[in-house]
Amino acid sequence: MQPEFDDVKRFLLNCPPFDVLNDETLNACVQQLKAIYLNEQTVETLFKQHSPALYIVRSGGYDLLLPNGHLIEHLEAYDLFGYPSMLSGREVKNKLSVVHDGIVYIVPERVFHQLRRESNAFEQYFIRAHERRLLEETAGSGVLQAGQASRRREPIANNQLDLRIAEVIQKAPISLPSTASIQEAAQAMREHKVSSVMVVDDERMVGILTDRDLRNRVVAEGLPFTLNINAVMTQAPRSVYGKQTLIDALAVMTQYNVHHLPVLDDDDKPLGMLTNTDLMRQQRSEPVMLISALNKADSLEALVAEAAQIPVYMRTFAASAGHGSAVGRLLASLTDTMTRRLIELYEREHGVAPARYAWLAFGSQGREDQTLSSDQDNGLLLADNLTEEQLQWFAGLAEFVCQGLYQCGIPLCPGNIMASNPDCRHPLDGWLARFREWTRSPTPKALMYCQIFFDSRMVMGNKQLYNNYREQVAKLGQSEFFLGNLARLQNNVSVPLGLFNRFRGTESGKDSDLIDIKRYGIAVINDIVRTYSLHAGLTAPQTLQRLQLLQQSRLLSPRDNQALGEAWQFLTQLRLQHQLEVWGTDAAKNALDPDDLSTLTRRQLKSAFRVIRDSQQGVALKFGRGGA
Amino acid sequence: MFTAVEHWWQRQQQLQKPWQQQRYIAFDAEMSGLEVKQDQLLSMGWLTMRPPVIDYGSAHYHLFSHAELDLKQSPVVHGLLSADFENSSDLRSSLEALASELEGAILLCHNITLDWNFLRRAAKPFGIRFKPLALIDTLRFEYRRMQRQQHHIERGSLSLQACRKRYGLPDYNSHHALSDALACAELFLAQAYRYGATEHTTTRSLAQVSRR
Numbered sequence: 084m085q086p087e088f089d090d091v092k093r094f095l096l097n098c099p100p101f102d103v104l105n106d107e108t109l110n111a112c113v114q115q116l117k118a119i120y121l122n123e124q125t126v127e128t129l130f131k132q133h134s135p136a137l138y139i140v141r142s143g144g145y146d147l148l149l150p151n152g153h154l155i156e157h158l159e160a161y162d163l164f165g166y167p168s169m170l171s172g173r174e175v176k177n178k179l180s181v182v183h184d185g186i187v188y189i190v191p192e193r194v195f196h197q198l199r200r201e202s203n204a205f206e207q208y209f210i211r212a213h214e215r216r217l218l219e220e221t222a223g224s225g226v227l228q229a230g231q232a233s234r235r236r237e238p239i240a241n242n243q244l245d246l247r248i249a250e251v252i253q254k255a256p257i258s259l260p261s262t263a264s265i266q267e268a269a270q271a272m273r274e275h276k277v278s279s280v281m282v283v284d285d286e287r288m289v290g291i292l293t294d295r296d297l298r299n300r301v302v303a304e305g306l307p308f309t310l311n312i313n314a315v316m317t318q319a320p321r322s323v324y325g326k327q328t329l330i331d332a333l334a335v336m337t338q339y340n341v342h343h344l345p346v347l348d349d350d351d352k353p354l355g356m357l358t359n360t361d362l363m364r365q366q367r368s369e370p371v372m373l374i375s376a377l378n379k380a381d382s383l384e385a386l387v388a389e390a391a392q393i394p395v396y397m398r399t400f401a402a403s404a405g406h407g408s409a410v411g412r413l414l415a416s417l418t419d420t421m422t423r424r425l426i427e428l429y430e431r432e433h434g435v436a437p438a439r440y441a442w443l444a445f446g447s448q449g450r451e452d453q454t455l456s457s458d459q460d461n462g463l464l465l466a467d468n469l470t471e472e473q474l475q476w477f478a479g480l481a482e483f484v485c486q487g488l489y490q491c492g493i494p495l496c497p498g499n500i501m502a503s504n505p506d507c508r509h510p511l512d513g514w515l516a517r518f519r520e521w522t523r524s525p526t527p528k529a530l531m532y533c534q535i536f537f538d539s540r541m542v543m544g545n546k547q548l549y550n551n552y553r554e555q556v557a558k559l560g561q562s563e564f565f566l567g568n569l570a571r572l573q574n575n576v577s578v579p580l581g582l583f584n585r586f587r588g589t590e591s592g593k594d595s596d597l598i599d600i601k602r603y604g605i606a607v608i609n610d611i612v613r614t615y616s617l618h619a620g621l622t623a624p625q626t627l628q629r630l631q632l633l634q635q636s637r638l639l640s641p642r643d644n645q646a647l648g649e650a651w652q653f654l655t656q657l658r659l660q661h662q663l664e665v666w667g668t669d670a671a672k673n674a675l676d677p678d679d680l681s682t683l684t685r686r687q688l689k690s691a692f693r694v695i696r697d698s699q700q701g702v703a704l705k706f707g708r709g710g711a
Numbered sequence: 712m713f714t715a716v717e718h719w720w721q722r723q724q725q726l727q728k729p730w731q732q733q734r735y736i737a738f739d740a741e742m743s744g745l746e747v748k749q750d751q752l753l754s755m756g757w758l759t760m761r762p763p764v765i766d767y768g769s770a771h772y773h774l775f776s777h778a779e780l781d782l783k784q785s786p787v788v789h790g791l792l793s794a795d796f797e798n799s800s801d802l803r804s805s806l807e808a809l810a811s812e813l814e815g816a817i818l819l820c821h822n823i824t825l826d827w828n829f830l831r832r833a834a835k836p837f838g839i840r841f842k843p844l845a846l847i848d849t850l851r852f853e854y855r856r857m858q859r860q861q862h863h864i865e866r867g868s869l870s871l872q873a874c875r876k877r878y879g880l881p882d883y884n885s886h887h888a889l890s891d892a893l894a895c896a897e898l899f900l901a902q903a904y905r906y907g908a909t910e911h912t913t914t915r916s917l918a919q920v921s922r923r
Contacts (some may be wrong), residue, residue: 086756086768086770086771087772087889088770088889088893089887089890090881090883090884090890091767091894094838094881113767114767114768114770115765116767116768117764117767117768118764118765118767118897119763119765119902120762120764120765120897120900120904122763122904122905124763124904125757125762125763125904128763133764141881142879142880142881145881154819160881183879184878184879184901184904184905185880186880186897189764201789272784329769550776558851579819655888662763
């Protein structure tokens with residue numbers, strides 16, 4: 084009777100990529116295994132007598148060393164090694180040293196090749212592992228759990244809010260020149276079965292006309308249909324850019340209570356029209372309802388009451404969202420909406436803003452990678468030469484909004500990076516003076532500020548004022564001296580792998596086994612990507628968007644660019660899953676125990692940290708020479 | 712007579728060799744009860760181990776059906792169901808196969824007396840004799856080691872599972888003759904390398920440590 088090894092099979096099923104093999108293949112594999120007891124006396128024989136082969140650590144701990152004795156990796160249960168020599172055909176040169184005795188399974192070369200032939204997924208895993216591309220399979224599809232390795236990305240309703248607007252609009256805009264008659268406009272709407280037309284002169288959008296305008300402004304007023312449409316259209320309507328997401332569009336629609344949004348490309352040319360029906364079609368109603376409820380709240384109390392539902396709602400949303408970055412974006416959008424609503428509430432009490440301004444979001448809100456535990460980072464850019472009275476108005480606004488956000492559940496910034504702090508309210512010159520000081524004398528504190536302040540977005544206010552500020556700030560960020568210091572700073576954070584590729588806890592006390600994946604992962608990637616972006620003079624604050632804009636960069640290779648993006652997405656997703664798990668407990672929000680992770684996730688986490696470590700060295704090499 | 716003496720002499724020589732140069736048969740059997748006189752062998756599993764390597768390809772597993780067997784009170788003994796016995800092996804040929812593998816090899820079991828007595832009794836009607844070079848009992852080895860190191864030996868602390876745990880070996884949860892034989896082989900390697908032996912320890916001295 085055919086002997087079976089249930090315990091060994093169970094182990095292999097938890098050890099990707101063996102989980103992709105069918106039962107028959109797995110049995111055949113197990114029956115051709117050898118197990119070796121490895122200790123100081125026997126370790127020499129492994130590569131001498133049983134090579135080449137795939138080795139699987141069943142128990143014990145071992146260090147894999149380069150021929151010169153440098154440690155490459157610490158190996159523990161579920162780790163695989165030895166396969167590169169079979170894939171490359173090169174002789175095994177590395178050495179192994181025993182830390183703890185244990186058992187290692189040997190899959191002989193013949194069996195390994197047989198398995199590769201039988202399963203494409205098995206083959207692909209090793210090719211990716213060999214090329215250090217293990218993170219690729221998670222890109223966009225979330226963290227894979229052991230046993231689910233074959234799960235593919237599926238469209239999830241909520242996820243759609245994350246789409247770029249340009250991907251959603253279906254056809255070119257129905258447009259007419261401003262000299263067309265009202266009747267022509269109505270005929271065009273009938274012909275194309277649309278409820279609005281865009282008014283375009285010389286490729287520039289000058290207005291829109293909707294069927295509601297026909298009713299309210301033409302029929303109800305008794306105007307003749309022969310008039311030019313520019314007499315009744317809405318001039319310079321709210322618009323969005325194709326590269327923005329549906330969440331952004333949603334926020335604009337509910338904030339201004341409009342149902343039609345002209346969509347423009349980067350050159351301000353019309354791309355199409357987005358309607359609220361398009362939005363409804365794309366997603367479940369909850370985020371819409373939440374944003375619109377926030378927008379409708381007509382008192383601080385009402386806003387606070389609506390905001391109280393966000394954590395509960397986010398939990399459902401996060402659990403069904405396709406990837407972690409969607410959650411960060413939605414949270415940022417909710418915070419933006421609350422901010423705008425608070426500004427409107429303040430204006431209702433104290434009159435409209437007495438001068439041009441821009442409300443700035445920094446840090447995680449700016450980057451749109453907010454979590455529920457992220458605190459406020461904001462500021463005010465003011466017009467020049469304000470009177471004392473006008474300054475008082477803005478001081479009052481800042482106090483009201485920051486306190487309001489706090490009541491809505493967004494913690495106050497412990498470092499006081501908030502518009503309510505006079506240091507965070509400046510006209511253009513004042514801000515530029517601060518940035519200049521940080522970039523010219525980069526003390527550790529100044530550099531820390533830079534990691535927050537260089538990631539900015541305007542939430543509300545005057546676009547021109549903001550764009551001018553943003554461009555000048557970007558120029559200051561291109562200083563080689565400054566970048567050199569920034570490069571050295573990010574290189575000082577050591578990835579929790581140490582030299583041995585063994586996980587190293589980053590926390591102290593009873594949490595010493597935990598790894599803070601925000602501080603030692605996500606934040607480091609943000610820092611690395613920021614450095615490249617500043618050098619390139621980019622003004623976008625979002626890490627993924629920055630990477631996309633950096634695709635043409637000569638400094639960051641496409642491969643490293645992709646690896647950084649994948650590592651960032653993986654870590655963001657992992658953090659989200661962790662936060663969902665520890666929800667409502669007082670467990671650390673950003674720190675997790677690698678021992679609690681599935682085998683594949685642990686390997687991917689190591690992979691992500693390796694990507695970070697390599698990129699840190701790259702940044703240090705490319706920029707580190709500048710500076711003091 | 713001369714051949715018998717020569718045979719004996721060869722065996723003694725063989726036992727003088729370092730323990731790593733021997734061939735071991737790790738063995739385990741499941742029985743319908745603990746009474747050699749009335750209970751029967753239900754299954755047995757074994758595999759070959761040449762330190763420090765265990766070859767899974769050498770594994771054997773046999774189930775035996777017994778006309779007179781009512782599986783006692785319970786329909787399930789050692790996780791075996793009546794249905795399993797439909798794939799049963801022939802007792803005689805299985806024992807012959809084992810006997811030929813044991814020739815010149817060392818028999819390795821956890822709590823060897825039980826297995827050894829059952830084996831001999833089952834083999835007797837067929838005139839089969841087992842002639843392993845030596846018997847090694849991992850339970851006995853562990854008992855002697857703990858005694859020598861003056862550990863307090865608690866009840867249950869000598870089970871295969873408990874012994875493995877002390878050496879940091881993985882948990883195996885199936886109670887299956889082959890799985891236990893494998894578990895026993897791994898345990899012996901850990902014991903021998905850690906406590907029993909230096910590079911040149913002879914098989915004889917190792918076997919004595921673990922003999923009854």
